[in-house]
Amino acid sequence: MRKLDGDIINDALEALGATLVLRGLSANLVIIGGGNLVYAGLVTRTVTRDLDVVGRLDAGAVVKIAPMPQALAQAILDVARQFDLAPDWINTGPMSLLDKGLPSGFVGRLEREEYAGALTIWFAARRDIIALKLYAAANPNLNDPNVGRHIQDLRDLVATAEELAFGRSWMAAWADAGLLAAADSVIGNLTG
Amino acid sequence: MTSADLASGLAQVAWRQWTGLGVTGRIAPATTPVDPEALIAFTGSLGERDVRLRDAAIDWCVAAGRLVNGARLSQVTREMGVDADEGVLRFVATVRAAGGPRWADSTAAPLAYSGRGKVQVSSLGQDARWLLRLRASVGVNARADILSCLLTEDDPILVVELVRRTRFARTNVDKTLAQLALAGQVELLSSGERDRKACLSSRSAFATWPRPSARPADWTTLYTVARQAMALVETTAAFPDAVFGIEARSFLDRVRGPLGAAHLLAPSPATTGAAFVEEMRVWIGSLPGLLDQLCG
Numbered sequence: 001m002r003k004l005d006g007d008i009i010n011d012a013l014e015a016l017g018a019t020l021v022l023r024g025l026s027a028n029l030v031i032i033g034g035g036n037l038v039y040a041g042l043v044t045r046t047v048t049r050d051l052d053v054v055g056r057l058d059a060g061a062v063v064k065i066a067p068m069p070q071a072l073a074q075a076i077l078d079v080a081r082q083f084d085l086a087p088d089w090i091n092t093g094p095m096s097l098l099d100k101g102l103p104s105g106f107v108g109r110l111e112r113e114e115y116a117g118a119l120t121i122w123f124a125a126r127r128d129i130i131a132l133k134l135y136a137a138a139n140p141n142l143n144d145p146n147v148g149r150h151i152q153d154l155r156d157l158v159a160t161a162e163e164l165a166f167g168r169s170w171m172a173a174w175a176d177a178g179l180l181a182a183a184d185s186v187i188g189n190l191t192g
Numbered sequence: 193m194t195s196a197d198l199a200s201g202l203a204q205v206a207w208r209q210w211t212g213l214g215v216t217g218r219i220a221p222a223t224t225p226v227d228p229e230a231l232i233a234f235t236g237s238l239g240e241r242d243v244r245l246r247d248a249a250i251d252w253c254v255a256a257g258r259l260v261n262g263a264r265l266s267q268v269t270r271e272m273g274v275d276a277d278e279g280v281l282r283f284v285a286t287v288r289a290a291g292g293p294r295w296a297d298s299t300a301a302p303l304a305y306s307g308r309g310k311v312q313v314s315s316l317g318q319d320a321r322w323l324l325r326l327r328a329s330v331g332v333n334a335r336a337d338i339l340s341c342l343l344t345e346d347d348p349i350l351v352v353e354l355v356r357r358t359r360f361a362r363t364n365v366d367k368t369l370a371q372l373a374l375a376g377q378v379e380l381l382s383s384g385e386r387d388r389k390a391c392l393s394s395r396s397a398f399a400t401w402p403r404p405s406a407r408p409a410d411w412t413t414l415y416t417v418a419r420q421a422m423a424l425v426e427t428t429a430a431f432p433d434a435v436f437g438i439e440a441r442s443f444l445d446r447v448r449g450p451l452g453a454a455h456l457l458a459p460s461p462a463t464t465g466a467a468f469v470e471e472m473r474v475w476i477g478s479l480p481g482l483l484d485q486l487c488g
Contacts, residue, residue: 015434022431022439075438082437084464 002084003047009039012089016079017115020072027072028120029053030062030110032094032132034153036123043156045149049086052094057122060107064095094132103131103170130159131167138171138182154190161191193477195426196241201480202418203242206235206249208487212320214256214313215248223488225322225340225404227411228260229268229359232283234415237272239279246283250305254292256313259324261332262295267359272416319404319488334360334368338390339377339398344407348381348389359412409486413450418483420447421476433469440472456482 002008020026033052037043055062068076076090083089109125124132137150154164164187171183193201204219209231212222235249253260265284269275281300288294289302316325326336326343337358341349349357355365369390372378377396381389392398424443428436444458451458459471 011434015432015438018431018435019438022427022435078438078442079434081441081461082434082464082468 001086003049004035004038004051004085004089005047006039006041008083008085009035009051012079012083012085013113013115013119013121015082016075016090017117017119019075019079020118021116023071023075025071025075026118026120027069028056028122029065029090030055030057030122030124032097032124032129034149036129037153037157039123042126043153045152045156050088050093051090053090053092054094054097054102054124055092057107057110057120062098062102062107064098065092066095068092097132100174103128103166126157127163127166130154130157130163131170133157134159134164134167134183134186135171135175135179137186138179151186151189154186159190161187164190193425193473195422195429198422198425198476198480199238199241202234202422202483203238203245205418205480205483205487206231206238206242207245208484209320210235210245210249210252212318212487213252213324214311214321215252216310217248221318222320224319224406224486225344225408226320227268227408228324229265230272230411230415232260232265233269233272233274233280233412234419236280236283237274237277237419239277246303247305247308248311250283250286250290250292250303251308251311252313253287254290254307255309255311256324257287257293257295259327259332260293260295261327261337262293264337264359265295268412271359271412272419274419319406322404322408334358334364335372338365338368338372339392340408342378342390342392343398343401343403345391348379348391351388351390352386354390357410406488410450410454413454414456414483414486417447417451417454417456418479421479425476433466437465437469437472440476441468444472 004012030053031051032054034048035051038046038048053065055064077087080087080089106124106128109128110122111125113121113123115121133150133154137154168180168183168187171180175183207217207219208222209226211217211219212226213228232249232253235246238246266275269280274280278300281298282303284295285298285300286302286305290305290307316328323336323340326340330336330339337360338354341354341357351365351369355362358365369378369380373380377393377398379391379393381391420443424439428439441461444461448458459468459475463471
């Protein structure tokens, strides 16, 4: 099973868009996470396993896709089979983030890409990815095997103190003291 | 292979079968049993792609269409997904308007057609007309089609398999088998409702009937696959190869079971990417040849 590099992401999204056209469908997805970074070539790692969908854009707000429409899920699976990708190469794993609320101004900073006229992908901006990565890196779940990768992504991004402070202020709106302390530790690690 | 090339290749297969049934043509006639309902459904669905073929088929239907089973034609067109196809509906309407049988009520307008009157079905002895011969002998009903299966199978057949092969309803097949058993023509081997089998009785009057040289192929399935392959090539023509691959895989998911039942091998789903696209294109390109071989 292949991992996603920048070219594969582009080809697979083009194929997904064209498949949606052929099937008379359309979709818009808001993507966050490592997929953005790999696609844009902003980090040293060149592959990611999947693209994380946080929701779809509806009337200027990101809303949950729950559940993923069957026809869209099938098209995603069909593309996975053709490209030998993980069946969940596009998944809604991080959708629960919407319960906490996204960073202020998130929607206005989204970067739009069209694929075959039927698939619109909204990529989260650098500033927001850094905020979300800070949360992921500070996550107290020690079983998260990706913690080290999140920190490395933040290093690769050369996140500025201002960008990290923006992320912390977003977290401060909902995070408990323990999580904030962990975030501070990550920030200290990166800027110290 | 373009969709036009594919349609043309498949139309040649239909031509061979129609010629086998008695249509005048310069092509080698099919020498294996023809399924007339599947052939009508497929030919009608070709629409304007081969007008000569369609007119010749209508000629035949006007002359000999009373050996076609209207109820089975409806079932076969449903299974092939062409029951609402304009080409099929107009084909049926034209046969009726030209003085042929009335297989179904339809509001479709007849095609512009003037009969050539060149079809004469003076004999049903050829293997291609095997099913028609049975129907002419025992009636245009489930009995003929069931006997066709039993006569061309060495071993007892599951009743559910008879239902699948004949495309008649289970109740119809059960009732017909019960009558044939009562008449001493058929033996029913009962080991539970689901596993019930039937075979020709050794004392059957049909036991000495000459069999065709080849067992009838499942043409309803084969033409269904052919139609879907045509649709696949046609709908993906303007799209990148990857989309052809994606849709081809969905096509294979739908037809793999029927293909297996028809003993046709298809590309492996384990292949991915450009290799799969290439394999599928080659396989679809070979489809007319594969079907042609089944015509004898």
